[in-house]
Amino acid sequence: MLEKFFNVKKREIPGGLWTKCPNCNNAIYTRELNDNLKVCHHCNYHFRLTVQERIDITFDSFNEMFSGILPVDSLNFVDTMPYSERLKDAISKTGKEEAILVGIGTIADKQIAAGIIDFDFVGGSMGSVVGEKIFRITNYARENKLPLILFSSSGGARMQEGMLSLMQMAKTSMVVGKYKEMGGLYISVLLHPTTGGVSASFATLGDVIVAEPGALIGFAGPRVIEQTIRQKLPQGFQRSEYLLEHGMIDSVVERKALKETLKKLVTWHGY
Amino acid sequence: MAIDKNEQYIDFEKPIVDLYNKIEELKRVSAETGVDMTGEIEALQQRVENLYRVTMKDLTPYQRLQIARHPKRPTTLDLISGVFEDWFEMKGDRLYRDDPSIIGGIAKLSGISVVVIGHQKGNDTKTNVYRNFGMPYPEGYRKAMRLMRHAQKFNLPLITFIDTPGAYPGIEAEERGQSNAIAESICLMSSLSVPSLAIVIGEGGSGGALAISVADRIAMFENSVYSVISPEGCASILFRDAKFANEAACALKMTSYDLLNLDIIDEIIEEPLGGAHRDKDLTILKVKECIQRNITNLLKLSEEERKMAKWKKYADMGKYSSK
Numbered sequence: 390m391l392e393k394f395f396n397v398k399k400r401e402i403p404g405g406l407w408t409k410c411p412n413c414n415n416a417i418y419t420r421e422l423n424d425n426l427k428v429c430h431h432c433n434y435h436f437r438l439t440v441q442e443r444i445d446i447t448f449d450s451f452n453e454m455f456s457g458i459l460p461v462d463s464l465n466f467v468d469t470m471p472y473s474e475r476l477k478d479a480i481s482k483t484g485k486e487e488a489i490l491v492g493i494g495t496i497a498d499k500q501i502a503a504g505i506i507d508f509d510f511v512g513g514s515m516g517s518v519v520g521e522k523i524f525r526i527t528n529y530a531r532e533n534k535l536p537l538i539l540f541s542s543s544g545g546a547r548m549q550e551g552m553l554s555l556m557q558m559a560k561t562s563m564v565v566g567k568y569k570e571m572g573g574l575y576i577s578v579l580l581h582p583t584t585g586g587v588s589a590s591f592a593t594l595g596d597v598i599v600a601e602p603g604a605l606i607g608f609a610g611p612r613v614i615e616q617t618i619r620q621k622l623p624q625g626f627q628r629s630e631y632l633l634e635h636g637m638i639d640s641v642v643e644r645k646a647l648k649e650t651l652k653k654l655v656t657w658h659g660y
Numbered sequence: 661m662a663i664d665k666n667e668q669y670i671d672f673e674k675p676i677v678d679l680y681n682k683i684e685e686l687k688r689v690s691a692e693t694g695v696d697m698t699g700e701i702e703a704l705q706q707r708v709e710n711l712y713r714v715t716m717k718d719l720t721p722y723q724r725l726q727i728a729r730h731p732k733r734p735t736t737l738d739l740i741s742g743v744f745e746d747w748f749e750m751k752g753d754r755l756y757r758d759d760p761s762i763i764g765g766i767a768k769l770s771g772i773s774v775v776v777i778g779h780q781k782g783n784d785t786k787t788n789v790y791r792n793f794g795m796p797y798p799e800g801y802r803k804a805m806r807l808m809r810h811a812q813k814f815n816l817p818l819i820t821f822i823d824t825p826g827a828y829p830g831i832e833a834e835e836r837g838q839s840n841a842i843a844e845s846i847c848l849m850s851s852l853s854v855p856s857l858a859i860v861i862g863e864g865g866s867g868g869a870l871a872i873s874v875a876d877r878i879a880m881f882e883n884s885v886y887s888v889i890s891p892e893g894c895a896s897i898l899f900r901d902a903k904f905a906n907e908a909a910c911a912l913k914m915t916s917y918d919l920l921n922l923d924i925i926d927e928i929i930e931e932p933l934g935g936a937h938r939d940k941d942l943t944i945l946k947v948k949e950c951i952q953r954n955i956t957n958l959l960k961l962s963e964e965e966r967k968m969a970k971w972k973k974y975a976d977m978g979k980y981s982s983k
Contacts, residue, residue, distance in 0.1 A: 609829030
Protein backbone atom coordinates (compact mmCIF):
# COMPACT_ATOMS: atom_id res chain seq x y z
CA MET A 390 0.00 0.00 0.00
CA LEU A 391 3.01 2.21 0.18
CA GLU A 392 5.83 3.16 -2.11
CA LYS A 393 7.86 0.02 -1.69
CA PHE A 394 4.77 -1.96 -2.56
CA PHE A 395 5.11 -0.98 -6.16
CA ASN A 396 8.88 -1.08 -6.43
CA VAL A 397 8.84 2.57 -7.27
CA LYS A 398 12.35 3.87 -7.72
CA LYS A 399 12.76 6.68 -5.30
CA ARG A 400 15.06 8.81 -7.46
CA GLU A 401 13.35 8.65 -10.77
CA ILE A 402 12.48 12.33 -10.62
CA PRO A 403 14.84 14.08 -13.01
CA GLY A 404 17.48 16.10 -11.24
CA GLY A 405 20.85 16.07 -13.01
CA LEU A 406 21.83 16.87 -16.57
CA TRP A 407 20.93 13.38 -17.71
CA THR A 408 18.11 11.19 -16.46
CA LYS A 409 17.93 7.45 -16.85
CA CYS A 410 14.52 6.15 -17.84
CA PRO A 411 13.56 3.42 -15.35
CA ASN A 412 11.55 1.66 -18.03
CA CYS A 413 13.86 1.50 -21.09
CA ASN A 414 17.14 2.43 -19.35
CA ASN A 415 17.96 5.03 -21.98
CA ALA A 416 19.69 8.20 -20.83
CA ILE A 417 17.61 11.25 -21.59
CA TYR A 418 18.79 14.82 -21.63
CA THR A 419 16.92 16.20 -18.62
CA ARG A 420 15.93 19.46 -20.29
CA GLU A 421 14.45 17.54 -23.20
CA LEU A 422 12.60 15.31 -20.76
CA ASN A 423 11.17 18.31 -18.97
CA ASP A 424 10.16 19.93 -22.26
CA ASN A 425 8.34 16.70 -23.10
CA LEU A 426 6.26 16.94 -19.87
CA LYS A 427 8.49 14.30 -18.29
CA VAL A 428 7.55 11.60 -20.76
CA CYS A 429 10.38 9.45 -22.11
CA HIS A 430 10.55 9.96 -25.88
CA HIS A 431 12.14 6.56 -26.34
CA CYS A 432 9.48 4.42 -24.68
CA ASN A 433 6.65 6.80 -23.66
CA TYR A 434 7.25 6.09 -19.95
CA HIS A 435 5.38 8.71 -17.96
CA PHE A 436 7.54 9.92 -15.07
CA ARG A 437 5.67 10.98 -11.97
CA LEU A 438 4.90 14.68 -11.73
CA THR A 439 4.84 16.68 -8.53
CA VAL A 440 1.53 18.27 -7.61
CA GLN A 441 2.82 21.67 -8.74
CA GLU A 442 3.95 20.26 -12.08
CA ARG A 443 0.54 18.63 -12.52
CA ILE A 444 -1.16 21.96 -11.87
CA ASP A 445 1.22 23.75 -14.25
CA ILE A 446 0.52 21.43 -17.18
CA THR A 447 -3.23 21.24 -16.56
CA PHE A 448 -4.54 24.62 -15.45
CA ASP A 449 -4.04 28.20 -16.60
CA SER A 450 -4.41 29.33 -13.00
CA PHE A 451 -5.02 27.61 -9.68
CA ASN A 452 -6.18 28.80 -6.27
CA GLU A 453 -5.78 26.43 -3.37
CA MET A 454 -8.74 26.05 -1.01
CA PHE A 455 -9.35 24.43 2.38
CA SER A 456 -5.70 24.50 3.44
CA GLY A 457 -4.88 24.23 7.13
CA ILE A 458 -6.66 20.92 7.71
CA LEU A 459 -3.98 18.88 9.42
CA PRO A 460 -3.54 15.19 10.25
CA VAL A 461 -3.62 13.91 13.82
CA ASP A 462 -2.35 10.63 15.24
CA SER A 463 -5.66 9.53 16.83
CA LEU A 464 -4.58 5.93 17.30
CA ASN A 465 -1.10 6.67 18.68
CA PHE A 466 0.02 4.34 15.94
CA VAL A 467 3.53 2.95 16.06
CA ASP A 468 5.03 0.57 13.52
CA THR A 469 8.73 0.86 12.69
CA MET A 470 8.31 4.48 13.76
CA PRO A 471 5.50 6.48 15.37
CA TYR A 472 2.93 7.83 12.89
CA SER A 473 3.50 11.33 14.26
CA GLU A 474 7.19 11.04 13.26
CA ARG A 475 6.26 9.66 9.87
CA LEU A 476 4.01 12.69 9.33
CA LYS A 477 6.78 15.09 10.37
CA ASP A 478 9.14 13.38 7.92
CA ALA A 479 6.61 13.60 5.10
CA ILE A 480 5.93 17.26 5.83
CA SER A 481 9.61 18.19 5.86
CA LYS A 482 10.39 16.04 2.81
CA THR A 483 7.58 17.38 0.64
CA GLY A 484 6.93 20.78 2.17
CA LYS A 485 3.22 19.91 2.09
CA GLU A 486 0.59 19.68 4.82
CA GLU A 487 -0.95 16.46 3.59
CA ALA A 488 -1.33 14.07 0.65
CA ILE A 489 -3.83 16.17 -1.29
CA LEU A 490 -4.20 19.68 -2.63
CA VAL A 491 -7.65 20.94 -3.59
CA GLY A 492 -8.83 24.18 -5.12
CA ILE A 493 -10.25 25.93 -8.13
CA GLY A 494 -8.35 25.77 -11.38
CA THR A 495 -9.14 27.36 -14.69
CA ILE A 496 -8.81 26.00 -18.21
CA ALA A 497 -9.68 28.53 -20.92
CA ASP A 498 -11.56 30.68 -18.40
CA LYS A 499 -13.69 27.74 -17.23
CA GLN A 500 -13.63 27.26 -13.47
CA ILE A 501 -13.00 23.69 -12.37
CA ALA A 502 -13.04 22.26 -8.85
CA ALA A 503 -10.02 19.99 -8.58
CA GLY A 504 -8.08 17.76 -6.24
CA ILE A 505 -4.62 16.31 -6.81
CA ILE A 506 -3.24 13.53 -4.65
CA ASP A 507 0.45 13.74 -3.78
CA PHE A 508 2.03 10.28 -3.98
CA ASP A 509 5.22 11.55 -2.35
CA PHE A 510 3.32 12.19 0.90
CA VAL A 511 3.01 8.80 2.68
CA GLY A 512 2.31 7.06 -0.64
CA GLY A 513 -0.62 9.34 -1.43
CA SER A 514 -2.57 7.41 1.17
CA MET A 515 -6.06 8.54 2.17
CA GLY A 516 -6.53 9.39 5.81
CA SER A 517 -8.99 11.74 7.51
CA VAL A 518 -7.51 14.90 5.91
CA VAL A 519 -7.60 13.59 2.33
CA GLY A 520 -11.21 12.48 2.91
CA GLU A 521 -12.24 15.81 4.42
CA LYS A 522 -10.67 17.87 1.63
CA ILE A 523 -12.33 15.78 -1.07
CA PHE A 524 -15.58 16.13 0.85
CA ARG A 525 -15.30 19.91 0.98
CA ILE A 526 -14.17 20.53 -2.59
CA THR A 527 -16.91 18.22 -3.93
CA ASN A 528 -19.56 20.05 -1.91
CA TYR A 529 -18.13 23.34 -3.15
CA ALA A 530 -18.38 22.09 -6.73
CA ARG A 531 -22.00 21.03 -6.17
CA GLU A 532 -23.02 24.32 -4.55
CA ASN A 533 -21.32 26.38 -7.25
CA LYS A 534 -22.23 24.11 -10.15
CA LEU A 535 -18.64 23.52 -11.18
CA PRO A 536 -17.21 20.46 -12.88
CA LEU A 537 -15.04 18.27 -10.63
CA ILE A 538 -11.73 16.68 -11.62
CA LEU A 539 -9.82 14.49 -9.17
CA PHE A 540 -6.30 13.27 -10.02
CA SER A 541 -5.49 10.08 -8.12
CA SER A 542 -2.19 8.36 -7.40
CA SER A 543 -2.32 6.48 -4.16
CA GLY A 544 -1.45 3.24 -2.44
CA GLY A 545 -4.90 3.26 -0.80
CA ALA A 546 -6.18 3.89 2.69
CA ARG A 547 -3.70 5.14 5.29
CA MET A 548 -3.19 2.19 7.58
CA GLN A 549 -1.84 4.35 10.41
CA GLU A 550 -5.29 5.88 10.85
CA GLY A 551 -6.97 2.47 11.07
CA MET A 552 -10.75 2.44 10.65
CA LEU A 553 -10.85 6.23 10.47
CA SER A 554 -9.13 5.93 7.10
CA LEU A 555 -11.37 3.10 5.88
CA MET A 556 -14.36 5.32 6.62
CA GLN A 557 -12.97 7.96 4.24
CA MET A 558 -13.93 5.56 1.45
CA ALA A 559 -17.54 5.86 2.60
CA LYS A 560 -17.31 9.61 3.07
CA THR A 561 -15.77 10.36 -0.35
CA SER A 562 -18.00 7.89 -2.22
CA MET A 563 -21.08 9.37 -0.57
CA VAL A 564 -20.20 12.99 -1.38
CA VAL A 565 -19.21 12.19 -4.97
CA GLY A 566 -22.43 10.18 -5.37
CA LYS A 567 -24.56 13.11 -4.25
CA TYR A 568 -22.64 15.51 -6.51
CA LYS A 569 -23.29 13.26 -9.52
CA GLU A 570 -26.94 12.76 -8.55
CA MET A 571 -27.39 16.56 -8.56
CA GLY A 572 -26.12 16.73 -12.13
CA GLY A 573 -22.44 17.53 -11.66
CA LEU A 574 -19.78 16.22 -14.03
CA TYR A 575 -17.04 14.28 -12.25
CA ILE A 576 -13.96 13.35 -14.24
CA SER A 577 -11.56 10.96 -12.53
CA VAL A 578 -7.97 10.96 -13.79
CA LEU A 579 -6.04 7.87 -12.75
CA LEU A 580 -2.27 8.22 -12.48
CA HIS A 581 0.42 5.72 -11.61
CA PRO A 582 -0.35 4.02 -9.25
CA THR A 583 -3.97 4.03 -8.04
CA THR A 584 -4.84 1.08 -5.84
CA GLY A 585 -6.63 -0.10 -2.70
CA GLY A 586 -9.01 2.17 -0.85
CA VAL A 587 -8.68 5.02 -3.33
CA SER A 588 -9.38 2.92 -6.41
CA ALA A 589 -12.21 1.20 -4.50
CA SER A 590 -13.91 4.50 -3.71
CA PHE A 591 -14.07 7.92 -5.41
CA ALA A 592 -11.40 7.20 -8.06
CA THR A 593 -13.51 4.65 -9.95
CA LEU A 594 -16.78 6.57 -9.55
CA GLY A 595 -16.15 9.16 -12.27
CA ASP A 596 -18.80 9.94 -14.87
CA VAL A 597 -15.77 9.79 -17.10
CA ILE A 598 -12.62 7.92 -16.12
CA VAL A 599 -9.35 8.48 -17.96
CA ALA A 600 -5.86 7.21 -17.19
CA GLU A 601 -2.33 8.11 -18.22
CA PRO A 602 -0.54 5.38 -20.21
CA GLY A 603 1.02 2.55 -18.25
CA ALA A 604 -0.46 3.48 -14.88
CA LEU A 605 -0.92 0.64 -12.40
CA ILE A 606 -4.58 0.62 -11.39
CA GLY A 607 -6.25 -2.03 -9.28
CA PHE A 608 -7.88 -3.08 -6.06
CA ALA A 609 -5.18 -5.40 -4.74
CA GLY A 610 -1.49 -4.84 -5.37
CA PRO A 611 0.18 -7.25 -7.80
CA ARG A 612 2.31 -8.82 -5.07
CA VAL A 613 -0.72 -9.61 -2.93
CA ILE A 614 -2.44 -11.22 -5.91
CA GLU A 615 0.66 -13.26 -6.78
CA GLN A 616 0.94 -14.48 -3.20
CA THR A 617 -2.75 -15.40 -3.11
CA ILE A 618 -3.03 -17.26 -6.38
CA ARG A 619 0.59 -18.43 -6.58
CA GLN A 620 0.94 -17.90 -10.28
CA LYS A 621 2.54 -15.33 -12.56
CA LEU A 622 0.41 -12.39 -13.56
CA PRO A 623 -0.34 -11.82 -17.25
CA GLN A 624 1.67 -9.29 -19.25
CA GLY A 625 0.45 -5.75 -18.73
CA PHE A 626 -1.90 -6.83 -15.92
CA GLN A 627 -3.55 -3.90 -14.08
CA ARG A 628 -2.04 -1.33 -16.43
CA SER A 629 -4.19 1.43 -17.98
CA GLU A 630 -4.35 -0.31 -21.36
CA TYR A 631 -5.45 -3.57 -19.69
CA LEU A 632 -8.25 -1.78 -17.85
CA LEU A 633 -9.35 -0.11 -21.05
CA GLU A 634 -9.55 -3.49 -22.75
CA HIS A 635 -11.61 -4.88 -19.87
CA GLY A 636 -14.07 -2.02 -19.94
CA MET A 637 -13.07 -0.35 -16.67
CA ILE A 638 -12.04 3.07 -18.00
CA ASP A 639 -13.13 5.30 -20.88
CA SER A 640 -9.80 6.21 -22.37
CA VAL A 641 -6.04 6.15 -22.01
CA VAL A 642 -4.85 9.69 -22.58
CA GLU A 643 -1.26 10.73 -23.28
CA ARG A 644 0.01 13.38 -20.90
CA LYS A 645 0.47 15.90 -23.69
CA ALA A 646 -3.19 15.49 -24.71
CA LEU A 647 -4.64 15.54 -21.21
CA LYS A 648 -5.33 19.25 -20.84
CA GLU A 649 -7.06 19.45 -24.21
CA THR A 650 -9.11 16.34 -23.41
CA LEU A 651 -10.27 17.72 -20.07
CA LYS A 652 -11.15 21.06 -21.64
CA LYS A 653 -13.17 19.31 -24.34
CA LEU A 654 -15.01 17.11 -21.85
CA VAL A 655 -15.87 20.02 -19.58
CA THR A 656 -17.18 22.25 -22.39
CA TRP A 657 -19.05 19.44 -24.14
CA HIS A 658 -20.99 18.82 -20.94
CA GLY A 659 -22.28 22.36 -21.01
CA TYR A 660 -19.95 24.10 -18.57
CA MET B 661 -21.96 -23.98 29.33
CA ALA B 662 -19.27 -26.55 28.77
CA ILE B 663 -16.37 -27.20 26.53
CA ASP B 664 -16.34 -30.57 24.85
CA LYS B 665 -13.01 -32.30 25.32
CA ASN B 666 -12.80 -33.11 21.64
CA GLU B 667 -13.76 -29.66 20.50
CA GLN B 668 -11.27 -27.24 19.01
CA TYR B 669 -10.19 -24.66 21.51
CA ILE B 670 -7.98 -21.61 21.23
CA ASP B 671 -4.64 -21.59 23.05
CA PHE B 672 -5.82 -19.14 25.73
CA GLU B 673 -8.64 -21.57 26.56
CA LYS B 674 -6.18 -24.36 27.45
CA PRO B 675 -6.14 -23.75 31.25
CA ILE B 676 -9.94 -23.62 31.20
CA VAL B 677 -10.21 -26.84 29.21
CA ASP B 678 -7.78 -28.48 31.64
CA LEU B 679 -9.96 -27.50 34.59
CA TYR B 680 -13.05 -28.80 32.84
CA ASN B 681 -11.32 -32.08 32.23
CA LYS B 682 -10.43 -32.24 35.90
CA ILE B 683 -14.09 -31.74 36.84
CA GLU B 684 -15.11 -34.51 34.44
CA GLU B 685 -12.47 -36.75 35.99
CA LEU B 686 -13.75 -36.02 39.51
CA LYS B 687 -17.31 -36.79 38.44
CA ARG B 688 -16.19 -40.09 36.96
CA VAL B 689 -14.23 -41.09 40.07
CA SER B 690 -17.13 -40.05 42.28
CA ALA B 691 -19.54 -42.19 40.30
CA GLU B 692 -17.19 -45.19 40.28
CA THR B 693 -16.22 -45.11 43.96
CA GLY B 694 -19.44 -43.72 45.38
CA VAL B 695 -17.49 -41.07 47.30
CA ASP B 696 -19.36 -37.78 47.50
CA MET B 697 -17.27 -35.01 45.86
CA THR B 698 -20.03 -32.49 45.26
CA GLY B 699 -18.22 -29.82 47.26
CA GLU B 700 -14.96 -30.13 45.37
CA ILE B 701 -16.73 -30.26 42.03
CA GLU B 702 -18.81 -27.16 42.75
CA ALA B 703 -15.76 -25.26 43.94
CA LEU B 704 -13.89 -26.20 40.79
CA GLN B 705 -16.83 -25.23 38.63
CA GLN B 706 -16.93 -21.85 40.31
CA ARG B 707 -13.19 -21.47 39.75
CA VAL B 708 -13.38 -22.34 36.08
CA GLU B 709 -16.27 -19.93 35.46
CA ASN B 710 -14.35 -17.12 37.11
CA LEU B 711 -11.17 -17.96 35.26
CA TYR B 712 -13.08 -18.01 31.95
CA ARG B 713 -14.66 -14.65 32.68
CA VAL B 714 -11.36 -13.03 33.61
CA THR B 715 -9.62 -14.56 30.59
CA MET B 716 -12.29 -13.28 28.21
CA LYS B 717 -12.19 -9.81 29.70
CA ASP B 718 -8.45 -9.47 29.19
CA LEU B 719 -8.15 -10.89 25.69
CA THR B 720 -5.67 -9.20 23.38
CA PRO B 721 -6.97 -7.96 20.03
CA TYR B 722 -5.22 -10.85 18.29
CA GLN B 723 -6.91 -13.35 20.60
CA ARG B 724 -10.29 -11.79 19.80
CA LEU B 725 -9.42 -12.15 16.13
CA GLN B 726 -8.98 -15.88 16.73
CA ILE B 727 -12.52 -16.01 18.11
CA ALA B 728 -13.77 -13.94 15.17
CA ARG B 729 -12.18 -16.48 12.81
CA HIS B 730 -13.26 -19.56 14.78
CA PRO B 731 -14.47 -22.27 12.38
CA LYS B 732 -17.55 -22.88 14.56
CA ARG B 733 -18.53 -19.21 14.74
CA PRO B 734 -22.12 -18.60 13.63
CA THR B 735 -22.20 -17.51 9.99
CA THR B 736 -24.69 -15.30 8.19
CA LEU B 737 -26.79 -18.34 7.22
CA ASP B 738 -26.86 -19.55 10.85
CA LEU B 739 -28.09 -16.16 11.98
CA ILE B 740 -30.63 -15.83 9.18
CA SER B 741 -32.17 -19.20 9.94
CA GLY B 742 -32.21 -18.46 13.68
CA VAL B 743 -33.35 -14.85 13.70
CA PHE B 744 -35.95 -14.76 10.93
CA GLU B 745 -39.16 -16.77 10.75
CA ASP B 746 -38.72 -17.45 7.06
CA TRP B 747 -36.68 -16.22 4.15
CA PHE B 748 -36.39 -16.40 0.39
CA GLU B 749 -32.87 -16.34 -1.00
CA MET B 750 -32.29 -14.24 -4.11
CA LYS B 751 -29.28 -15.21 -6.19
CA GLY B 752 -27.23 -13.79 -9.00
CA ASP B 753 -26.11 -10.38 -10.21
CA ARG B 754 -27.97 -10.66 -13.57
CA LEU B 755 -24.66 -9.83 -15.24
CA TYR B 756 -22.28 -12.73 -14.85
CA ARG B 757 -23.00 -15.33 -12.18
CA ASP B 758 -24.05 -15.99 -8.61
CA ASP B 759 -21.29 -15.40 -6.06
CA PRO B 760 -21.81 -17.75 -3.08
CA SER B 761 -19.56 -15.64 -0.81
CA ILE B 762 -22.27 -12.99 -0.54
CA ILE B 763 -25.82 -14.14 0.06
CA GLY B 764 -29.05 -12.23 0.34
CA GLY B 765 -32.77 -12.18 -0.01
CA ILE B 766 -36.01 -11.16 1.60
CA ALA B 767 -36.87 -12.31 5.13
CA LYS B 768 -39.66 -12.05 7.70
CA LEU B 769 -39.04 -10.71 11.19
CA SER B 770 -42.03 -10.50 13.56
CA GLY B 771 -44.35 -9.95 10.66
CA ILE B 772 -42.34 -7.33 8.80
CA SER B 773 -40.41 -7.93 5.58
CA VAL B 774 -36.75 -6.97 5.44
CA VAL B 775 -33.96 -7.37 2.91
CA VAL B 776 -30.91 -9.26 4.20
CA ILE B 777 -27.41 -9.30 2.73
CA GLY B 778 -24.33 -10.93 4.24
CA HIS B 779 -20.91 -12.38 3.59
CA GLN B 780 -20.98 -16.15 3.81
CA LYS B 781 -18.05 -18.28 4.97
CA GLY B 782 -18.02 -22.07 4.97
CA ASN B 783 -17.52 -24.27 8.02
CA ASP B 784 -15.25 -26.96 6.56
CA THR B 785 -12.83 -27.24 3.67
CA LYS B 786 -15.46 -28.17 1.11
CA THR B 787 -17.92 -25.44 1.98
CA ASN B 788 -15.13 -22.91 2.40
CA VAL B 789 -13.89 -23.60 -1.11
CA TYR B 790 -17.47 -23.21 -2.37
CA ARG B 791 -17.85 -19.93 -0.45
CA ASN B 792 -14.33 -18.77 -1.42
CA PHE B 793 -13.64 -18.35 2.32
CA GLY B 794 -16.11 -15.48 2.36
CA MET B 795 -14.06 -13.40 -0.08
CA PRO B 796 -16.40 -11.93 -2.69
CA TYR B 797 -15.80 -11.32 -6.37
CA PRO B 798 -17.20 -8.18 -8.03
CA GLU B 799 -20.36 -10.08 -8.90
CA GLY B 800 -21.00 -10.59 -5.18
CA TYR B 801 -21.10 -6.84 -4.68
CA ARG B 802 -23.21 -6.40 -7.81
CA LYS B 803 -25.70 -8.90 -6.38
CA ALA B 804 -25.66 -6.93 -3.12
CA MET B 805 -26.40 -3.74 -5.06
CA ARG B 806 -29.32 -5.41 -6.79
CA LEU B 807 -30.74 -6.27 -3.37
CA MET B 808 -30.12 -2.77 -2.02
CA ARG B 809 -32.11 -1.31 -4.92
CA HIS B 810 -34.79 -3.91 -4.20
CA ALA B 811 -34.99 -2.73 -0.58
CA GLN B 812 -35.22 0.90 -1.68
CA LYS B 813 -37.87 0.19 -4.31
CA PHE B 814 -40.17 -1.69 -1.93
CA ASN B 815 -39.34 0.47 1.08
CA LEU B 816 -38.00 -2.47 3.12
CA PRO B 817 -35.49 -2.16 5.96
CA LEU B 818 -32.04 -3.51 5.12
CA ILE B 819 -29.99 -5.73 7.43
CA THR B 820 -26.41 -6.67 6.53
CA PHE B 821 -24.11 -9.20 8.21
CA ILE B 822 -20.39 -8.55 7.83
CA ASP B 823 -17.97 -11.47 7.87
CA THR B 824 -15.15 -11.44 5.34
CA PRO B 825 -11.36 -11.51 5.40
CA GLY B 826 -11.65 -9.06 2.48
CA ALA B 827 -12.69 -8.87 -1.16
CA TYR B 828 -10.91 -11.52 -3.22
CA PRO B 829 -7.55 -10.43 -4.64
CA GLY B 830 -7.32 -12.37 -7.90
CA ILE B 831 -6.87 -11.91 -11.63
CA GLU B 832 -10.52 -12.40 -12.63
CA ALA B 833 -11.70 -10.22 -9.76
CA GLU B 834 -9.50 -7.39 -11.02
CA GLU B 835 -10.53 -7.94 -14.64
CA ARG B 836 -14.19 -7.74 -13.73
CA GLY B 837 -13.68 -4.52 -11.77
CA GLN B 838 -13.30 -5.33 -8.08
CA SER B 839 -12.50 -1.68 -7.27
CA ASN B 840 -15.45 -0.33 -9.17
CA ALA B 841 -17.87 -2.91 -7.74
CA ILE B 842 -16.88 -2.00 -4.18
CA ALA B 843 -16.93 1.75 -4.88
CA GLU B 844 -20.37 1.58 -6.48
CA SER B 845 -21.72 -0.54 -3.64
CA ILE B 846 -20.43 1.90 -1.00
CA CYS B 847 -21.84 4.82 -2.96
CA LEU B 848 -25.24 3.21 -3.47
CA MET B 849 -25.59 2.09 0.14
CA SER B 850 -24.73 5.58 1.39
CA SER B 851 -27.62 6.97 -0.65
CA LEU B 852 -30.36 4.61 0.58
CA SER B 853 -33.13 6.11 2.68
CA VAL B 854 -34.70 2.88 3.99
CA PRO B 855 -33.73 1.96 7.58
CA SER B 856 -30.46 0.06 7.53
CA LEU B 857 -28.39 -1.80 10.10
CA ALA B 858 -24.97 -3.41 9.55
CA ILE B 859 -23.80 -6.03 12.03
CA VAL B 860 -20.17 -7.14 12.03
CA ILE B 861 -20.44 -10.76 13.14
CA GLY B 862 -16.88 -12.02 12.52
CA GLU B 863 -14.20 -10.43 10.38
CA GLY B 864 -14.76 -6.98 8.94
CA GLY B 865 -12.03 -7.06 6.33
CA SER B 866 -11.35 -3.67 4.78
CA GLY B 867 -13.14 -2.38 1.66
CA GLY B 868 -14.70 -5.79 1.08
CA ALA B 869 -16.54 -5.37 4.38
CA LEU B 870 -17.30 -1.66 4.01
CA ALA B 871 -19.01 -2.26 0.66
CA ILE B 872 -22.10 -3.60 2.49
CA SER B 873 -21.67 -1.74 5.80
CA VAL B 874 -22.62 1.87 5.03
CA ALA B 875 -25.74 1.70 7.18
CA ASP B 876 -27.68 4.06 9.47
CA ARG B 877 -26.43 2.04 12.43
CA ILE B 878 -23.38 -0.18 12.79
CA ALA B 879 -23.25 -2.86 15.48
CA MET B 880 -20.43 -5.28 16.23
CA PHE B 881 -20.33 -8.61 17.98
CA GLU B 882 -18.14 -8.20 21.04
CA ASN B 883 -15.35 -10.44 19.69
CA SER B 884 -15.59 -9.45 16.07
CA VAL B 885 -13.04 -7.19 14.39
CA TYR B 886 -13.28 -4.47 11.77
CA SER B 887 -10.13 -3.15 10.18
CA VAL B 888 -8.64 -1.19 7.29
CA ILE B 889 -6.27 -4.11 6.63
CA SER B 890 -5.71 -7.55 8.13
CA PRO B 891 -3.11 -7.51 10.92
CA GLU B 892 -1.04 -9.98 8.88
CA GLY B 893 -1.10 -7.67 5.87
CA CYS B 894 -0.34 -4.62 7.97
CA ALA B 895 2.53 -6.42 9.71
CA SER B 896 4.16 -7.49 6.45
CA ILE B 897 3.91 -3.99 4.96
CA LEU B 898 4.51 -1.64 7.90
CA PHE B 899 6.36 -3.90 10.33
CA ARG B 900 8.17 -5.63 7.44
CA ASP B 901 7.34 -9.11 8.76
CA ALA B 902 4.00 -10.95 9.03
CA LYS B 903 5.05 -12.38 12.41
CA PHE B 904 4.25 -9.00 13.98
CA ALA B 905 0.53 -9.58 13.37
CA ASN B 906 -0.07 -9.44 17.11
CA GLU B 907 1.46 -5.96 17.37
CA ALA B 908 -0.36 -4.82 14.25
CA ALA B 909 -3.70 -6.05 15.64
CA CYS B 910 -3.17 -3.84 18.71
CA ALA B 911 -2.00 -0.83 16.71
CA LEU B 912 -4.88 -0.94 14.23
CA LYS B 913 -7.57 -0.59 16.97
CA MET B 914 -9.78 -3.19 15.38
CA THR B 915 -11.83 -4.54 18.29
CA SER B 916 -15.45 -3.63 19.02
CA TYR B 917 -14.39 -1.74 22.15
CA ASP B 918 -11.75 0.29 20.25
CA LEU B 919 -14.22 1.19 17.51
CA LEU B 920 -16.96 2.21 19.93
CA ASN B 921 -14.40 4.56 21.53
CA LEU B 922 -13.50 5.99 18.14
CA ASP B 923 -17.20 6.59 17.32
CA ILE B 924 -16.96 4.34 14.27
CA ILE B 925 -19.67 1.96 15.50
CA ASP B 926 -22.88 2.54 17.46
CA GLU B 927 -23.14 -0.50 19.71
CA ILE B 928 -21.63 -3.77 20.82
CA ILE B 929 -23.59 -7.01 20.91
CA GLU B 930 -22.32 -8.94 23.93
CA GLU B 931 -21.31 -12.51 23.25
CA PRO B 932 -21.87 -15.57 25.44
CA LEU B 933 -18.92 -16.59 27.62
CA GLY B 934 -16.19 -17.96 25.36
CA GLY B 935 -17.63 -16.44 22.19
CA ALA B 936 -20.70 -16.59 19.97
CA HIS B 937 -20.02 -20.20 18.97
CA ARG B 938 -20.30 -21.41 22.58
CA ASP B 939 -24.02 -20.62 22.73
CA LYS B 940 -25.60 -20.04 19.34
CA ASP B 941 -29.16 -19.78 20.70
CA LEU B 942 -28.25 -16.97 23.07
CA THR B 943 -26.35 -15.24 20.26
CA ILE B 944 -29.39 -15.42 18.00
CA LEU B 945 -31.62 -13.93 20.73
CA LYS B 946 -29.26 -10.98 21.12
CA VAL B 947 -29.04 -10.37 17.39
CA LYS B 948 -32.81 -10.48 17.09
CA GLU B 949 -33.20 -7.95 19.89
CA CYS B 950 -30.62 -5.66 18.30
CA ILE B 951 -32.31 -5.76 14.89
CA GLN B 952 -35.82 -5.21 16.27
CA ARG B 953 -34.81 -2.30 18.49
CA ASN B 954 -32.79 -0.52 15.79
CA ILE B 955 -35.33 -0.97 13.03
CA THR B 956 -38.16 0.16 15.33
CA ASN B 957 -36.20 3.30 16.23
CA LEU B 958 -35.21 4.03 12.64
CA LEU B 959 -38.81 3.62 11.47
CA LYS B 960 -39.83 6.40 13.87
CA LEU B 961 -37.81 8.82 11.73
CA SER B 962 -39.05 10.18 8.43
CA GLU B 963 -37.25 9.25 5.23
CA GLU B 964 -35.76 12.75 5.09
CA GLU B 965 -34.59 12.59 8.71
CA ARG B 966 -32.89 9.25 8.11
CA LYS B 967 -31.18 10.58 5.00
CA MET B 968 -29.91 13.64 6.82
CA ALA B 969 -28.71 11.66 9.81
CA LYS B 970 -26.87 9.24 7.56
CA TRP B 971 -25.23 12.07 5.64
CA LYS B 972 -24.05 13.63 8.88
CA LYS B 973 -22.83 10.30 10.28
CA TYR B 974 -20.47 9.66 7.37
CA ALA B 975 -19.57 13.32 6.81
CA ASP B 976 -18.32 13.42 10.41
CA MET B 977 -16.11 10.34 10.03
CA GLY B 978 -12.45 11.20 10.48
CA LYS B 979 -10.29 13.08 12.93
CA TYR B 980 -8.10 16.06 12.02
CA SER B 981 -7.06 19.41 13.42
CA SER B 982 -7.56 22.83 11.89
CA LYS B 983 -5.00 25.59 11.75
